[in-house]
Amino acid sequence: MAEYNMHILVCGGTGCKASQSELIKTNFKTRLNEFGLTDEIQVVLTGCFGFCEKGPIVKILPDNTFYTQVTPEDVSEIVEEHIIKGRKVERLLYKDPETKAAIGDAKGMDFYKKQIRIALRNCGFINPENIEEYIGRDGYAALGTCLSEKTPDEVIQMIKDSGLRGRGGGGFPTGLKWDLTRKSESDQKYVVCNADEGDPGAFMDRSILEGDPHSVLEAMAICGYCIGADKGLVYIRAEYPLAIERLKIAINQAREYGLLGNDILGAGFNFDVEIRYGAGAFVCGEETALIHSMEGKRGEPTVKPPFPAEKGYNGKPTNVNNVETFANIPVIINKGAEWFASIGTANSKGTKVFALAGKINNVGLIEVPMGITLREIIYDIGGGIKDGREFKAVQTGGPSGGCLTKSFLDTPIDYDNLVAAGSMMGSGGMIVLDDTDCMVAIAKFYLEFTLDESCGKCAPCRIGNKRLHEILEKITVGDGKIEDLDRLRMLSTVIKDTSLCGLGQTSPNPVLSTLDHFYDEYLAHVTSHKCVAGQCKALMHYSIDAERCTGCTLCFRNCPVGAISGERRAPHYIDQSLCIKCGVCFEKCKFDAVLIA
């Protein structure tokens, strides 16, 4: 990057792209061209900066200026003021939510202060479509070190010493997995990268592939060297077109540079990577199902053992790792196992990337050291709960996980503590809920997902989850009985104990965890038919207080189904048989005349 003296980084992550960041980039190029500055200033479309809430983001280096919510129309002003005259455009700078002071340097933002970026080290810094930039930031140095200075066993020992555990959900020690695959005798082995990212509401792996695809390719090659494989496969969701595109570009560039292909770096090591596409089945994230899917079959899981390390793709030993797991590898090699192991807690080393979403001010992608507390994540990094509402719970681990309540706000987050708290690390989805979220409805939401995604191979999961869902449905519409709560618990236990794969074995977790922590809320639904959060529409009843109603007709005009009637300047009335309980009348009424019961 040396020949340019200024860089304009425009976020090209999915969220910002949806808000026209490509046009912003084009506009920058056009304006810079008019000023004859294209040789001095480089404009780059990068991967996700993480601060999705205030996208599109534009960052200017070297002074690290962080502009938020930039529109294509703002570009001229940034060029004329900041680039030409050296004056930062105040109105586009990030404002500290408390002091309201504009922050000129991204390092001063609370959002970034507590983060440590290892897996995301390059996201938002380099142009992911240019291998030179990756190389410029120590890219492929780790591969070089391994091939020229280390034996496979030494590398595996390093990974073991680092304490790295799989980031795909299970948390299996990565070094151990590599060792097992290395020890399986075979003429052919495979390295597989699991980029199926099925957890709805999570986009960590996608952001890594979009922002720094080479880090994954480099790690896969290192893995291939260690286990004795010359072929790598990335299994990626077809729903991620941008990540696929960038991965393809990266593979081609790596081949051109001799970093993939035959005789890599002259060390006599061959390794190449191919892409395989998922087709929208959550269960295919499970490694045995993923392997069947890559073989062109229905993605149904099979019993382990045999583990993929013994018998995987095409019946050959296969090492499956998650995208984020791979992204950590080159840094461990470059900086050493001790350095990595110095971050985190006793049994969980390094960092974890989380997709922070839901009722939080700073929705985005964060990478934090293991052992950080939920309070730090939510209040320091996340900027607190949206609209100043009350924190209720955080759901981690997606459809396989559970929720953490207020009492866990100060628990250090790592693999073991999350399991002890009745949830799990999962792949990194972190959904923040406030007092308007009904926990029964959330459990039902996840179960709906599981139902959709169950492959149907085994009965406990296929039928059991259906029954669970029916009971929850009953409860949310007010037909639940107190006995149903015990039934939920019993059924959940049976499903957990008897399902074949991880999907079924974990699918009742959201139910069990909400039952444990929010039993009162379930009870209110079944005994007094009340939803305290006000989310279960069927339990709500909208009416108009004739005393307060001034007959302004605002509700009448806004009701989408015409359920409201009444003369101007006379009290209005809601026809309960037509009302769909959308709540528009309640929101619109200026006189607090709409009552909810």
Place this chain on the structure above:
Amino acid sequence: MPKIKLSEKTIGLIKDVCADFGNQGSELINVLHQVQGKLGYLPAEVQEVIAKELNISVAKVYGVVTFYSFFTMIPMGEFPISICMGTACYVRGSEQVLAEFKRQLSIEVGQSTADNKFSLNCLRCVGACGLAPVVMVGEKVYGRVSPQMVKNIIAEYKEGCATESKSA
């Protein structure tokens, strides 16, 4: 479902795709991706041709097509509408948005309108959670959608002013 007669051209196209993948049964999913990309959907008749070309049973092809939600056996509308039902969007109200689309278009998820203009589908996390709730029409992403905005979004495409739909 009424039987569709595939044109010689379509059959040729399917055969070409299969040949590109060496007529290997193990490449079935890649073949389906390509064929759906070209034809838009995978009706039974298309599956029959694929089965024959790859030398596998139609049941196997059907089994795979129905297993994966990405594959569809019914044609999508001219403007496919997808509502994100990922968790982030769900907690920010995507259910109400979906309900409003269903009401406005009088169709259910997985169906198309009678004039084949719109079809309705659900997605799981588009990766734009910061913009939740998210709706996609074709390639264009709409963020922070409220039920009140639904009518206008549909109207954008009703009048044939679809040229902008590619802009985002």
